[in-house]
Amino acid sequence: MEKNASQNAPRFASLRRMKITRIEPILVTTPYTYGGIAKGETATRWPTMDTLLVKVETDQGLTGWGEAFGFSSCATTCTAIDSLIAPAALGRDPSDIPALMADLHRKLHTYGRSGPVYYGLSGLDIALWDIAGQIAGKSIARLLSDDAATMIPSYASLLRYDDAELAARNAADAVGRGYTRIKLHEIGVAEVKAAREAIGPKIELTLDTNCRWDPTQALTHARSMEPFNLTFIEEPVWPPEDYDRLREVSRGTRTAIAAGENHTTLSDFERLIDVGGVRYIQPSVTKVGGITAMIEIIAMAHARGVAVAPHSPYFGPGLIAAAHLCASIAREAALEQFYATLEARPFDGGVGVTSGTIQVPVDPGLGVKPDEAVIARCRVA
Numbered sequence: 001m002e003k004n005a006s007q008n009a010p011r012f013a014s015l016r017r018m019k020i021t022r023i024e025p026i027l028v029t030t031p032y033t034y035g036g037i038a039k040g041e042t043a044t045r046w047p048t049m050d051t052l053l054v055k056v057e058t059d060q061g062l063t064g065w066g067e068a069f070g071f072s073s074c075a076t077t078c079t080a081i082d083s084l085i086a087p088a089a090l091g092r093d094p095s096d097i098p099a100l101m102a103d104l105h106r107k108l109h110t111y112g113r114s115g116p117v118y119y120g121l122s123g124l125d126i127a128l129w130d131i132a133g134q135i136a137g138k139s140i141a142r143l144l145s146d147d148a149a150t151m152i153p154s155y156a157s158l159l160r161y162d163d164a165e166l167a168a169r170n171a172a173d174a175v176g177r178g179y180t181r182i183k184l185h186e187i188g189v190a191e192v193k194a195a196r197e198a199i200g201p202k203i204e205l206t207l208d209t210n211c212r213w214d215p216t217q218a219l220t221h222a223r224s225m226e227p228f229n230l231t232f233i234e235e236p237v238w239p240p241e242d243y244d245r246l247r248e249v250s251r252g253t254r255t256a257i258a259a260g261e262n263h264t265t266l267s268d269f270e271r272l273i274d275v276g277g278v279r280y281i282q283p284s285v286t287k288v289g290g291i292t293a294m295i296e297i298i299a300m301a302h303a304r305g306v307a308v309a310p311h312s313p314y315f316g317p318g319l320i321a322a323a324h325l326c327a328s329i330a331r332e333a334a335l336e337q338f339y340a341t342l343e344a345r346p347f348d349g350g351v352g353v354t355s356g357t358i359q360v361p362v363d364p365g366l367g368v369k370p371d372e373a374v375i376a377r378c379r380v381a
């Protein structure tokens with residue numbers, strides 16, 4: 001049984017008067033490539049890869065970095081941070097992170113129990129854990145577990161191509177680079193079949209449909225994927241909160257069902273398991289409320305015997321925070337890494353630049369510092 005969030009929480013008696021003095025959202029946008037130009041109508045269409053960093057400063061001279069979701073919603077999340085979260089959090093003492101975050105969640109709940117306010121709070125929470133680690137002289141993984149792993153498995157999360165040839169070519173390319181686990185973002189049998197044939201039977205293959213299947217057809221589609229020996233199918237049903245339909249699909253196909261990247265509260269995740277019957281939950285550290293919330297969600301899932309497969313298609317502190325969680329309290333999980341190459345990365349330090357396995361940073365906090373030159377060059381807000 002995992003410890004709950006407040007048991008895991010670092011507390012710093014000597015710094016009781018620490019105060020948050022600045023919360024700055026920084027939007028970084030970079031060109032990227034992902035192995036060809038996707039063709040189909042539902043293919044990935046982001047013109048740039050956007051990362052919303054959250055820089056938090058304290059009166060003790062410490063600076064922490066977080067990441068808030070994300071992609072096309074970055075500008076909206078920026079506004080939520082500037083107009084709602086920063087006014088509520090500035091001047092507050094972050095020594096007890098769960099207590100502060102619980103208070104902020106209560107104060108801001110009327111603006112939504114999901115969406116940009118939650119995303120912004122997630123970025124703040126990650127930055128506070130970065131600071132907590134710096135004070136303790138421990139990485140976040142070591143704050144969470146004394147026997148945290150230093151190497152963890154990762155998987156290549158391919159973007160959606162809607163094109164069988166591109167799906168197959170990039171899946172094979174990822175295997176060639178050392179990945180033994182591949183995830184596709186496709187919805188058609190032809191793409192999944194081509195990718196499975198390209199990588200052979202031994203590579204672990206999962207499929208993320210991003211809620212594209214009509215609820216009346218989801219079970220039929222899920223069954224059509226059974227020949228490809230998928231470890232799980234992710235988000236097979238629209239809308240994501242249709243827990244009854246998820247249960248039908250979970251019970252009606254041999255393939256395990258995963259879901260959770262579009263869920264935020266602890267009770268959402270309880271329902272995914274208790275009603276939806278999902279066998280993998282996929283909380284996203286930049287969406288659910290940061291590391292503090294992840295601790296509670298992971299403990300709940302483990303208490304129910306369900307595996308965690310964190311959602312982390314990120315390139316900044318969100319990816320690094322997920323790595324620390326996989327290394328410590330979600331040891332069954334492989335780290336999701338987007339199979340895309342950015343022209344420049346806002347954070348470096350090894351995470352995301354190798355394949356198959358990654359080294360978890362061991363320096364205090366996130367253990368990785370931002371590349372200030374990249375941020376200066378690629379910052380748009």
Ligand SMILES: [Mg+2]
Nearest residue numbers: 208234261311
């Ligand atoms: Mg997904």
